[in-house]
Amino acid sequence: DNHKNDVRERPQHMQKTKNDDKARSSAMENNCSIVKENEEVRNLKKELLEKEIEIESLKHFIGTFKTTANEKNSDERPININDWCTVDVCKWFVALDLSCYIALVVENKIDGLLLQSLSNQDWEVLGIN
Numbered sequence: 326d327n328h329k330n331d332v333r334e335r336p337q338h339m340q341k342t343k344n345d346d347k348a349r350s351s352a353m354e355n356n357c358s359i360v361k362e363n364e365e366v367r368n369l370k371k372e373l374l375e376k377e378i379e380i381e382s383l384k385h386f387i388g389t390f391k392t393t394a395n396e397k398n399s400d401e402r403p404i405n406i407n408d409w410c411t412v413d414v415c416k417w418f419v420a421l422d423l424s425c426y427i428a429l430v431v432e433n434k435i436d437g438l439l440l441q442s443l444s445n446q447d448w449e450v451l452g453i454n
Contacts, residue, residue, distance in 0.1 A: 387427055409437025426453055 402413040409417070414435050415427045429435075429451050435443070448454065 383428060383431055386431060403437075406437040406441060409440065411436050413437060414440050423453075426451075429453065 402409055402416055411431060411434055414430050414437065418424060418426055418430060433439075433451065443451075
């Protein structure tokens with residue numbers, strides 16, 4: 326009788342082992358998934374930090390520019406528009422009372438040559454109508 330019980334218990338024990346293996350395998354897959362998600366989150370946080378630094382840099386530039394633009398003779402630019410740098414384009418925007426678009430000018434690095442080549446569609450894409 327004891328021998329019969331042992332035989333019956335073995336398959337159950339083996340079944341538990343298979344279930345344990347499935348559970349371990351599932352846990353490992355979950356851990357791999359979590360590790361991948363954590364890596365993705367770290368990468369996104371890094372990208373976010375880089376963008377925040379870029380935004381702060383632009384804010385600083387714009388703040389400095391606005392201060393400079395208020396100084397005497399700040400609207401002076403090279404006569405030839407081909408020689409204008411992004412700051413000169415910003416000064417022109419300020420002179421036209423369009424300082425709200427300075428961030429777009431800076432972000433897109435619009436200098437005198439690029440300014441002349443922008444089409445109506447380009448202006449619309451930039452959000453300047």
